[in-house]
Amino acid sequence: xxxxxxxxxxxxxxxxxxxxxxxxxxxxxxxxxxxxxxxxxxxxxxxxxxxxxxxxxxxxxxxxxxxxxxxxxxxxxxxxxxxxxxxxxxxxxxxxxxxxxxx
Amino acid sequence: xxxxxxxxxxxxxxxxxxxxxxxxxxxxxxxxxxxxxxxxxxxxxxxxxxxxxxxxxxxxxxxxxxxxxxxxxxxxxxxxxxxxxxxxxxxxxxxxxxxxxxxxxxxxxxxxxxxxxxxxxxxxxxxxxxxxxxxxxxxxxxxxxxxxxxxxxxxxxxxxxxxxxxxxxxxxxxxxxxxxxxxxxxxxxxxxxxxxxxxxxxxxxxxxxxxxxxxxxxxxxxxxxxxxxxxxxxxxxxxxxxxxxxxxxxxxxxxxxxxxxxxxxxxxxxxxxxxxxxxxxxxxxxxxxxxxxxxxxxxxxxxxxxxxxxxxxxxxxxxxxxxxxxxxxxxxxxxxxxxxxxxxxxxxxxxxxxxxxxxxxxxxxxxxxxxxxxxxxxxxxxxxxxxxxxxxxxxxxxxxxxxxxxxxxxxxxxxxxxxxxxxxxxxxxxxxxxxxxxxxxxxxxxxxxxxxxxxxxxxxxxxxxxxxxxxxxxx
Numbered sequence: 001x002x003x004x005x006x007x008x009x010x011x012x013x014x015x016x017x018x019x020x021x022x023x024x025x026x027x028x029x030x031x032x033x034x035x036x037x038x039x040x041x042x043x044x045x046x047x048x049x050x051x052x053x054x055x056x057x058x059x060x061x062x063x064x065x066x067x068x069x070x071x072x073x074x075x076x077x078x079x080x081x082x083x084x085x086x087x088x089x090x091x092x093x094x095x096x097x098x099x100x101x102x103x
Numbered sequence: 104x105x106x107x108x109x110x111x112x113x114x115x116x117x118x119x120x121x122x123x124x125x126x127x128x129x130x131x132x133x134x135x136x137x138x139x140x141x142x143x144x145x146x147x148x149x150x151x152x153x154x155x156x157x158x159x160x161x162x163x164x165x166x167x168x169x170x171x172x173x174x175x176x177x178x179x180x181x182x183x184x185x186x187x188x189x190x191x192x193x194x195x196x197x198x199x200x201x202x203x204x205x206x207x208x209x210x211x212x213x214x215x216x217x218x219x220x221x222x223x224x225x226x227x228x229x230x231x232x233x234x235x236x237x238x239x240x241x242x243x244x245x246x247x248x249x250x251x252x253x254x255x256x257x258x259x260x261x262x263x264x265x266x267x268x269x270x271x272x273x274x275x276x277x278x279x280x281x282x283x284x285x286x287x288x289x290x291x292x293x294x295x296x297x298x299x300x301x302x303x304x305x306x307x308x309x310x311x312x313x314x315x316x317x318x319x320x321x322x323x324x325x326x327x328x329x330x331x332x333x334x335x336x337x338x339x340x341x342x343x344x345x346x347x348x349x350x351x352x353x354x355x356x357x358x359x360x361x362x363x364x365x366x367x368x369x370x371x372x373x374x375x376x377x378x379x380x381x382x383x384x385x386x387x388x389x390x391x392x393x394x395x396x397x398x399x400x401x402x403x404x405x406x407x408x409x410x411x412x413x414x415x416x417x418x419x420x421x422x423x424x425x426x427x428x429x430x431x432x433x434x435x436x437x438x439x440x441x442x443x444x445x446x447x448x449x450x451x452x453x454x455x456x457x458x459x460x461x462x463x464x465x466x467x468x469x470x471x472x473x474x475x476x477x478x479x480x481x482x483x484x485x486x487x488x489x490x491x492x493x494x495x496x497x498x499x500x501x502x503x504x505x506x507x508x509x510x511x512x513x514x515x516x517x518x519x520x521x522x523x524x525x526x527x528x529x530x531x532x533x534x535x536x537x538x539x540x541x542x543x544x545x546x547x548x549x550x551x552x553x554x555x556x557x558x559x560x561x562x563x564x565x566x567x568x569x570x571x572x573x574x575x576x577x578x
Contacts, residue, residue: 021352024364032344039337040288067230077229077298079340080192083351083364084168102168102192102340103299103509 002038002076008046010063017052017059023088026056027097031081034062039078042067078103104142110162110561114142119360120149124158127495129557132162135506135549139164141171147362148176152370153183155436155443159495161450162557163504163549167191169365172449172505175498178371180431180442184357185376186368187346187383189446190429194342194383195390196301196334197268197425198473200484201398202320203405204417205327207307207573214305216408218531218574221303224404225397226295227578228535233294235396242290243278249388250423253395259420263395265462267423268452271391273430276384281338282345285382289338289389294396296333298539298578303401304330306481306570316486316567319468320421328570329401329418330475330482334427335390342386346379371444380429380444387428394423421484422462422471426451426501434496445496453487453499453564461487472564474555476503477548478540479530481571483555485564499564500555503548512547525575534577543577 016033020026037043045064052059067074080102088097105113107125112133114124124145128136141164148170149158155177164173169188178184210217226233237245245252250264250271264271278286296303308326311317322328335342350367353375361367369376402418409416429446436443454461454470461470469486476482480503491497507515521540525532534540558564 021354025351029348032348036284036341040284040341074229079299080344082168083347083367086364100168 002074002078003044003072005046007072008044009065010047011065012043012063014043014062015060016062017057019057021056023055024086026058027088028081028083028086028099030058030060031099035078035081037062044072076103110557114146116149120146122149122154122157124149124160126160126164127557127561127563128162128164129553132549132553132557137506139166141166141173144169144171145174147366148174148189150359150362151176151178151184151186151366151368152359153178155179155441159498161498161500162554163449163500163502165505167448169363170446170448173500174448175446175450175496177434177443177445177496180371180444183371183444184368185371185379185429185444186366186446187343187350187379188365188367189448190343190383191427191448192340192343193334193427194339195387195425196427197390197394197423198475199331199394199398199423200421200473200482201329201331201401201418202322202421203327203329204415206325207327208325210327210409213409214574215531217305217405218533218576220404220408221401222533222576224400225303225576227297227576229298229578231295231297231535231578232291235294237290237293239286242286245293245392246278246281246385246388247276248272249391250395253392253399258396258399263398263420266420267391268425271395271423273384273387275381276388277381278385280378280382281342281385285338285341285345288341289336292336292338293389293393295336295393296397296576296578297336298535300543301333301578302478303397303576304572305574306330306572308568309481309571310569312566312568313486316468319465320471320484320567321419322421322484322568328421330473330570331394331397331401332475333390333394333397335386336393338389339386342382346382349375383429387425390425391423422473424451424471424473432497435493443496445498447498449501450498451501452497453485453491454497455487455489455492458492472499474500474502474551476551477545478532478543478575478577479525479528479572480545480551481569483551483569484567485555485558486567488562488565491563495563499558503551503554505547506549507547509542512544513541515546516541516544530572531574532577539577
């Protein structure tokens, strides 16, 4: 995250759906939506709930609050979530995703 | 890799590569690159359909997302592709060099005041917004008219446009191809420097290598100039992101196995390729308008701080050049002119004397090539050459190029003050965030002199002048 996670209050909600050609694509597209909430709408997320989760689509409920200059400090700007060497794989413990962000 | 001559190494064609790769570099730069994967990325780019002659890398090359930074690749305009990843997220990130009538002597006692004034006058930093609030109608004009929009609204002069690559506006920009998200992000950020490696630097001309070219460019020893490095902000990032996702989604239609999704592309002849070209032109134009506005505020900050008239300051634009772009250009290939889509990602255009696209005032000399260094190390001004036109699709390098990742750089300078380190070197630095400063320490970059030495000696650009940094504003 680009800011102190503990300082984000769970007071507002956003919903979105994303699709992906495969799990990796879905994973990248999900993170792209999250990043747009931050960079485009000034909404800082702190909780994610999935209302629907399929291999090629998902519906997410994001809780958090609007960016407040007095309260939140942005340490680093993430410009984009890239597809570069992105991967999602199943491990013994669950799923492991790897993604590289442009900062 | 095979060595071709003193400054060129070839990656021979193998596997799915359609053409070889060629790196412009030197032994010492190769050593400093360590395990950097950019040569592999140069080879990856050679897989893309319609690539002409070779996949090139300039001496400032380093690892990028998909395409390497410092990469140049030209694709046939009819049969080739266009790739958002070959342009980069910061569409038309570029440099603008402004000269003044001031000398180092004139400003020496007021340098701190000038740096402070610039810091206060020019919006910078993460998430910064500018003083301009655009209505959607105006934003569309910015996207089609670029720097001209700024000049028409009182920010600068028509001469500034003559000294801007493409006159400050790429043709074919269509705002309807820009998503509402990108439009939204662009509305508040026009006239902001941004963060990361973007900067504004007060510099002094320290050394002249080519007196005739320097005279034509209006440069003389001891003179004060200002280098500006910025791009298309959130709007450009969003355009790249939107189109990359669209192209990844339709990768199957391309009928080509790509080594990396980030290389996703579309044939120029398809609506998807054309739409990206039109949207990318919008972002490029936004960046030119942005730099034109920033220049205006730099001019104001100098005039106010020094209480001098515009005439006494005589700030003029030497040149504005982009280094993240894809453009349709007519260039010679084996002696014959061809229409190509030239991708320059961390590379600049470098046209020779006599070329019609070189501004009239410089036509006998060649197009100015602006190469900023890392924080505090100053910049070079070079001029384009015929050899660049023949060998590198009229291209040269764009900067020093990273050798350390941003994280490595931050780790390496824990516990000491970067501002003090820079002050010891005689450079006053002001930054919005300490984090950015740490990421941009000089040690994180290749030696600028070494990089410029390669392009100069390889003949793809010729040294005109070197400028030393005096004061720097970082986002």
